[in-house]
Amino acid sequence: MKETLPERAREVVKRLRGEFPQARTALAHGDPFQLLVATILSAQCTDKQVNMVTPSLFRKYPRPESFARAGIGGIEKMIRSTGFFHAKAKSIKGCSAALLRDYGGKVPRDINELVKLPGVGRKTANVVLGSAYGIAVGVVVDTHVKRLAGRLGLTRQASPEKIEQDLVKIVPQGDWILFSHLLIWHGRKTCSARQPACPSCVLADICPSCGKV
Numbered sequence: 001m002k003e004t005l006p007e008r009a010r011e012v013v014k015r016l017r018g019e020f021p022q023a024r025t026a027l028a029h030g031d032p033f034q035l036l037v038a039t040i041l042s043a044q045c046t047d048k049q050v051n052m053v054t055p056s057l058f059r060k061y062p063r064p065e066s067f068a069r070a071g072i073g074g075i076e077k078m079i080r081s082t083g084f085f086h087a088k089a090k091s092i093k094g095c096s097a098a099l100l101r102d103y104g105g106k107v108p109r110d111i112n113e114l115v116k117l118p119g120v121g122r123k124t125a126n127v128v129l130g131s132a133y134g135i136a137v138g139v140v141v142d143t144h145v146k147r148l149a150g151r152l153g154l155t156r157q158a159s160p161e162k163i164e165q166d167l168v169k170i171v172p173q174g175d176w177i178l179f180s181h182l183l184i185w186h187g188r189k190t191c192s193a194r195q196p197a198c199p200s201c202v203l204a205d206i207c208p209s210c211g212k213v
Helices: 005-019 032-041 047-060 064-069 072-082 085-103 122-133 143-151 160-170 173-189
Strands: none
Touching: 005 160, 005 173, 032 047, 032 085, 032 122, 047 072, 064 085, 072 085, 122 160, 122 173, 143 160, 143 173, 160 173
């Protein structure tokens, strides 16, 4: 009998949990605010490059107050290598000011409050809530999750918002945070965009795209 999508999703989690027991966010951070900034910087940029930038960035600007007081040019100079640095610097400075003004400098634990902050969309909010606070309100859909969810036949949607809507229906809520981490790790290690390593993939027998990409 053909498996259902929830059954396939649970099997994906089970197998990848065994493959990547260490799966977690690759963005280096010391607190929720640093993770928020790092996630903003990660847009259209690799986590590896972000992690090269943030140590010196956080030494110079350790708290929201530091960014809020900083000149925009100084922030831009330090984050230039992450790309789109004009927009990112504006978002980080504006986000820091909003945190101070509206939340006492603390990163809120509510997604509706988080997405009000400059530069913070649902994906960034999900990353912060899941990895900083352990709060599962949705599934992070980045480029890896989008690609793998499609290849695994878990969604036919193209937009991150609609993909997330599909995934939260079939992935147990207790696995929402882990599910994203697992697919991201699997996407980096095995199921790459151009040359997926299907012969060595632990999901080969349950993946409808195996050998077809």
